[in-house]
Amino acid sequence: MRIFTGLQPSGDLHIGNYFGAIAPMMKRQNDNEMIMFIANYHAMTSILKDKKTASNFKDNINKAAAAFLALGLNPNKSIFYLQSDVKEVLELYWILSQFTPMGLLERAHSYKDKIAKGLSANHGLFSYPVLMAADILLFDAPLVPVGKDQIQHLEITRDIAIKFNNEFGNVFTIPEALVDENTQTIVGTDGAKMSKSYGNTIDIFTSYKQLKKQVNKIVSDSTPIEEPKDWKNCNIYKIAELFLDENGLASLRARYEKGGEGYGHFKLYLCDVIWEYFDKARSEYERLLQGKEIADILNDGAKKASILAQNKMQQVYKALSL
Ligand code: ADP
Ligand code: TRP
Numbered sequence: 425m426r427i428f429t430g431l432q433p434s435g436d437l438h439i440g441n442y443f444g445a446i447a448p449m450m451k452r453q454n455d456n457e458m459i460m461f462i463a464n465y466h467a468m469t470s471i472l473k474d475k476k477t478a479s480n481f482k483d484n485i486n487k488a489a490a491a492f493l494a495l496g497l498n499p500n501k502s503i504f505y506l507q508s509d510v511k512e513v514l515e516l517y518w519i520l521s522q523f524t525p526m527g528l529l530e531r532a533h534s535y536k537d538k539i540a541k542g543l544s545a546n547h548g549l550f551s552y553p554v555l556m557a558a559d560i561l562l563f564d565a566p567l568v569p570v571g572k573d574q575i576q577h578l579e580i581t582r583d584i585a586i587k588f589n590n591e592f593g594n595v596f597t598i599p600e601a602l603v604d605e606n607t608q609t610i611v612g613t614d615g616a617k618m619s620k621s622y623g624n625t626i627d628i629f630t631s632y633k634q635l636k637k638q639v640n641k642i643v644s645d646s647t648p649i650e651e652p653k654d655w656k657n658c659n660i661y662k663i664a665e666l667f668l669d670e671n672g673l674a675s676l677r678a679r680y681e682k683g684g685e686g687y688g689h690f691k692l693y694l695c696d697v698i699w700e701y702f703d704k705a706r707s708e709y710e711r712l713l714q715g716k717e718i719a720d721i722l723n724d725g726a727k728k729a730s731i732l733a734q735n736k737m738q739q740v741y742k743a744l745s746l
Contacts, residue, residue, distance in 0.1 A: 427458050429570065436487075437627065438625035444610055450495065462505075466555060491629060504725040506726065516562055517555045528584075529550055560581050564732075582600075585599070592743040610663075613639075626639060629709050
């Protein structure tokens with residue numbers, strides 16, 4: 425089955441992104457035809473707001489590519505490209521705009537949320553879902569893995585595709601969102617959902633010093649050192665569960681129950697566990713950032729994606745008599 429998804433190059437990845445989105449996606453590439461792209465056009469809706477954030481853009485794209493590759497994206501199995509390398513998407517975006525009623529976009533929660541958070545209400549932000557529809561419809565993807573916040577965008581994509589198909593024939597595959605109900609919401613250092621916007625993240629590719637600082641922020645109770653501790657309600661333990669196998673967890677539970685160790689000890693232990701867990705990925709990430717391989721991989725991906733995109737555009741032209 426073909427699976428298609430886009431990822432925004434939005435700064436440092438955290439372990440919530442990893443366990444909630446990246447790891448499940450990487451698993452799927454073994455028995456599916458995966459197409460993944462870095463959504464740099466979409467990222468422009470937030471990154472072009474001032475000169476300073478714009479100046480980090482190229483760097484962020486490069487880092488995002490290195491991160492996905494280091495975390496398991498296999499360019500020999502999956503097509504991996506940069507959105508702006510396949511220009512057909514902009515042409516289809518314009519064509520699909522003719523099939524997008526204003527009301528459909530006016531109802532988009534994501535647009536309203538972003539405005540409420542202070543992004544300016546411009547056309548790019550408003551038409552974001554049409555560009556997303558173009559991404560998806562260009563590649564005939566039946567299944568699109570996304571986070572819960574993107575479900576409405578998939579519904580908009582379906583509406584646009586159905587409207588087009590009804591009038592001009594079956595050109596587009598009607599896609600479905602693939603939302604992993606099993607993926608848990610990973611908690612941040614304060615016990616709320618881990619998110620960049622809450623400043624409660626534990627980042628994947630960071631220095632040991634910074635990792636230690638982030639892990640130290642995990643909120644714990646004030647049980648004295650010598651007393652047994654409640655691992656069931658402990659945020660340190662909850663995060664450790666993501667990384668340790670049953671044996672590791674059993675010995676951690678025993679340490680909690682025995683008493684004599686403080687949360688500081690458990691945090692230090694967790695920090696080492698996380699550091700070790702991403703050790704291989706970290707070396708690969710650094711290696712990729714230093715070399716020229718990323719550009720080659722993305723070029724190769726763009727060539728493969730362009731062939732598919734051009735085929736689809738031929739069908740669109742024919743259907744519309746263009
Ligand atoms: P953030 O909230 O930090 O800005 P994004 O919205 O960029 O994260 O999320 C990118 C992907 O990672 C989405 O698919 C989202 O569902 C997933 N994700 C982000 N935070 C978490 C979390 N705390 N738990 C599980 N999945 C998450
Ligand atoms: N809007 C998506 C997000 O913020 C990224 C994205 C852009 C995307 N185009 C897509 C995801 C197409 C899936 C398919 O996460």
